[in-house]
Amino acid sequence: GWHYVLIASQDGYGKDYVRAIGNTPGEWTGGGCADPMWAPQIYDYLAPEGRSQEELLAAYDPAMGEYPVLSPVEVR
Numbered sequence: 001g002w003h004y005v006l007i008a009s010q011d012g013y014g015k016d017y018v019r020a021i022g023n024t025p026g027e028w029t030g031g032g033c034a035d036p037m038w039a040p041q042i043y044d045y046l047a048p049e050g051r052s053q054e055e056l057l058a059a060y061d062p063a064m065g066e067y068p069v070l071s072p073v074e075v076r
Helices: 053-057
Strands: none
Touching: none
């Protein structure tokens, strides 16, 4: 079947109990996100063959109001 495989970081005090990702890493946040308001708060993602994690997670457009669209992977 088809599945989404992604990793977030649990934070007992964070919003929705997920550790945020910001522009730069800090003691209680991850880093590497150009626009934390729009980028997914995902630390790792298993992208389908032929696509990269970086490409898919960075595919957001604040000007158009579009979030990234992630694709599932087939598990056999």
